[in-house]
Amino acid sequence: MKEVLRIGNAQAFWGDQPDAPARLLNQQPNLDFLTLDYLAEVSLSIMAIQREKDPHGGYAPDFVETVRTIAPLLEKNSKTRLVTNAGGLNPRGCGEACKRVLIENGHGHLKVAIVEGDDVLREIRQAPGNSVFNNLETGHSATAIANDLVTANAYLGAEPVANALNAGADIVITGRVADPSLTVGPCLAHFGWKRDDYDRIAGATVAGHLIECGTQATGGFSTDWLSLPNLENIGYPVVEMTEDGSFVLTKPPATGGRVDLRIAKEQLLYEIGDPGEYLSPDATVSFLNLSLRMDGEDRVHFSGAKGRKPPDTYKVSATYREGYQTSGMLTVFGLNSVEKARRCGEIVFQRMENAGIKPTKTNLECLGTGDSVLGAAGRPEKSNMLETVLRLSVSDPDRKIVERFSRELASLVTCGPQGVTGYATGRPKVRPVFGYWPCLIDRSSVQPSYYFLDD
Amino acid sequence: MIDPQKNSTLRHLGEIAHARSGDKGSSANIAVIADSCEAYDFLKKHLSEVLVADYFQAMEPETVVRFEVPNLQALNFVLTGILAGGGSRSLRVDAQGKTLGQAILQLRLPIPPNLIKMEKEVS
Numbered sequence: 001m002k003e004v005l006r007i008g009n010a011q012a013f014w015g016d017q018p019d020a021p022a023r024l025l026n027q028q029p030n031l032d033f034l035t036l037d038y039l040a041e042v043s044l045s046i047m048a049i050q051r052e053k054d055p056h057g058g059y060a061p062d063f064v065e066t067v068r069t070i071a072p073l074l075e076k077n078s079k080t081r082l083v084t085n086a087g088g089l090n091p092r093g094c095g096e097a098c099k100r101v102l103i104e105n106g107h108g109h110l111k112v113a114i115v116e117g118d119d120v121l122r123e124i125r126q127a128p129g130n131s132v133f134n135n136l137e138t139g140h141s142a143t144a145i146a147n148d149l150v151t152a153n154a155y156l157g158a159e160p161v162a163n164a165l166n167a168g169a170d171i172v173i174t175g176r177v178a179d180p181s182l183t184v185g186p187c188l189a190h191f192g193w194k195r196d197d198y199d200r201i202a203g204a205t206v207a208g209h210l211i212e213c214g215t216q217a218t219g220g221f222s223t224d225w226l227s228l229p230n231l232e233n234i235g236y237p238v239v240e241m242t243e244d245g246s247f248v249l250t251k252p253p254a255t256g257g258r259v260d261l262r263i264a265k266e267q268l269l270y271e272i273g274d275p276g277e278y279l280s281p282d283a284t285v286s287f288l289n290l291s292l293r294m295d296g297e298d299r300v301h302f303s304g305a306k307g308r309k310p311p312d313t314y315k316v317s318a319t320y321r322e323g324y325q326t327s328g329m330l331t332v333f334g335l336n337s338v339e340k341a342r343r344c345g346e347i348v349f350q351r352m353e354n355a356g357i358k359p360t361k362t363n364l365e366c367l368g369t370g371d372s373v374l375g376a377a378g379r380p381e382k383s384n385m386l387e388t389v390l391r392l393s394v395s396d397p398d399r400k401i402v403e404r405f406s407r408e409l410a411s412l413v414t415c416g417p418q419g420v421t422g423y424a425t426g427r428p429k430v431r432p433v434f435g436y437w438p439c440l441i442d443r444s445s446v447q448p449s450y451y452f453l454d455d
Numbered sequence: 456m457i458d459p460q461k462n463s464t465l466r467h468l469g470e471i472a473h474a475r476s477g478d479k480g481s482s483a484n485i486a487v488i489a490d491s492c493e494a495y496d497f498l499k500k501h502l503s504e505v506l507v508a509d510y511f512q513a514m515e516p517e518t519v520v521r522f523e524v525p526n527l528q529a530l531n532f533v534l535t536g537i538l539a540g541g542g543s544r545s546l547r548v549d550a551q552g553k554t555l556g557q558a559i560l561q562l563r564l565p566i567p568p569n570l571i572k573m574e575k576e577v578s
Contacts, residue, residue, distance in 0.1 A: 266474075373514060
């Protein structure tokens, strides 16, 4: 058994740099596992729309293209194995497309495993009144939205991923799996930790949490960003896991960005609630005993993660249809730009009202004036603002009302103030809105499993 | 309550700390990480839930809860309901709370000058 297991991440979300996986594999040829994360909270609802148009879709098609470019690299050197949630709503469809590309390119012998069991839409539809499905944020019962549900997926843990790897998978494709579990799975498989060895699993969970957002662990999105070197070639993160659950966070040599204590701490605390109780399906983790130290340039050593038994429920991300929305922007340049921009917005909304059209929600923002945080952090002197971006948004259950707004904005090009510009992109696109419904499901109602695709 | 934001002798939080923010549904968290032990002690005393709730009042958070993370010299604030619906349905330009970290670093506090001069612990 290797003493150090190297796990990298080269995709933080559906839309991250397309050449990142190939770049990371070239820069770090001794990588044991490459994880690619394609699923944000509402990604599955976008995939649901795609699946309506094409029953074979419903996954991240970009991943299949990625496989085409990286298949030769996976087989080079240390034989890197791949774990990804690119399967989205249709892991089998994704796997079959992936397998076709592998065969076309002479890599058909690579074993592709599919992890399923996360789709719990039927369970919620059958018993929406079950209090376990109540919205975790509002406490509301799911009965009101049961008919509008589009997706409902449980965050599975590392177990089915580890089982697939132990059975010899080269590529594991999942649907919804907790992001850190993409990293915990390889650790369970490699080190053979017991499933109740919660401190070690906690260490791997922390490692997975750190790298799941790709370059955010290497200086992207950090407070110090502007001072970091070589950002056009920012390195994707790699963790060097050891058997005791401690690890080093680093990045390939000669890449941009930085791994230091400041950046590591920021990413550790990214999108978390109680740091003493980070909930994951593999362990409930406390960050409060973690110890971080520099271990050479661009290397931070982590130890001391504490874990305990996870809850008897899985978290579920469900989405439901909630009408339509759109946003449009115009730039106003010149004296009194803030007042002019605001007046432009008021004119659009007044015209709609005069025509008897009242969207359920509207929003007017003057970007440049501190409106991104509604002025909480202060506002610049209006007299200094020669330029303001007007951003108008509406939402409504009726698509026609949102479309009407989208047509109304353009007239400002000729009836607005001198200096109004930036309408070259055309009418704002109307898009469906998906409400987010976080809830729970009993573990006993979910059966995670894996299988191999035939050659 | 005295509004510290109006006192010109105050200094920006960003002079003694760095930050990171993100979303979970319609809630956001903001981690404030002190540049030194002394800065952490100061923040623990001054950067209260009430002060942070007040600072972000315009965005209408429902509740603000502060968690202490002494081993990282950090405070983690969870602001529920602050994202007006969150990622998929908020009409705001920042539906995901990406701006809140930079926003909190603009908060002004009566920071003792000796804390500001301290060298940042980069490594």
